[in-house]
């Protein structure tokens with residue numbers, strides 16, 4: 001068997017960080033090189049009762065080969081600069097990026113392999129394709145996207161909802177920016193034909209739910225995905241890190257990985 005890949009986890013004390021660390025504990029393909037956090041649990045052991053790696057803010061002197069980020073835009077921005085300077089492949093699932101950060105990611109992908117996904121679940125990868133097909137097949141029907149997440153989520157609509165909006169817009173050959181409606185309140189007037197609306201619920205411990213309604217006269221198609229366990233995202237990100245390490249610099253996505261691993265999309 002080949003040598004384990006030296007891996008950094010960015011956002012290691014968070015909900016996703018904990019899901020990653022749980023899976024990585026038993027994954028012999030990786031050696032955890034650093035578990036980065038911003039302020040919580042600094043100095044505590046990563047694995048309770050084990051006297052090994054501790055949560056830290058500092059990158060190690062010996063650069064990891066690949067990093068997985070689920071921290072947030074500020075954490076991602078800082079990590080990106082480090083990964084670019086040290087030629088560390090980067091997988092990121094952080095959502096809520098502004099345009100400036102998206103541009104920094106595009107620029108960094110000239111120097112390092114970089115894989116971004118708003119959702120690392122296999123089911124959502126399939127859902128995106130179904131949404132694109134449905135939007136194309138029913139071009140005159142109304143299409144809205146509903147999402148629900150836990151009460152600690154800080155960005156809305158979710159990155160996944162936006163990606164589903166992009167899929168729907170692509171199916172219709174239009175730009176999401178031209179048709180998106182992010183809020184409805186007051187006297188909105190009738191629905192703008194061809195628009196793509198978003199509705200958001202936040203509450204409790206909902207892991208992540210997405211629905212796409214394609215609404216015609218007298219009937220409706222609903223395409224839904226419910227995540228009930230964060231390990232699905234963590235597993236997808238870990239597979240992505242294993243696939244990405246050692247690749248040529250460039251911007252990659254989950255579709256590229258799935259096509260490479262499973263063959264062309266159906």
Ligand SMILES: NC(=O)C1=CN([C@@H]2O[C@H](COP(=O)(O)OP(=O)(O)OC[C@H]3O[C@@H](n4cnc5c(N)ncnc54)[C@H](OP(=O)(O)O)[C@@H]3O)[C@@H](O)[C@H]2O)C=CC1
Pocket residue numbers: 010011012013014015016017036037038039040041070071072073074075076078092093094095096117118119120121159233
């Ligand atoms: N693509 C996907 O499949 C998924 C994406 N996400 C996205 O991942 C991101 C994280 O989600 P979640 O785990 O719930 O978030 P949490 O708030 O639970 O965790 C955030 C983590 O990032 C760390 N952090 C925050 N700010 C910084 C910073 N400036 N520098 C370094 N580290 C920082 C926190 O450290 P500390 O505890 O010390 O503050 C913590 O470890 C979100 O953008 C979310 O939308 C979530 C699930 C799936």
Ligand SMILES: O=C(O)C1=N[C@H](C(=O)O)C[C@H](O)C1
Pocket residue numbers: 095118119149153157158159160161207208209
């Ligand atoms: O913050 C979360 O929890 C999640 N965020 C991602 C998003 O914004 O789409 C993915 C998943 O739904 C969970």
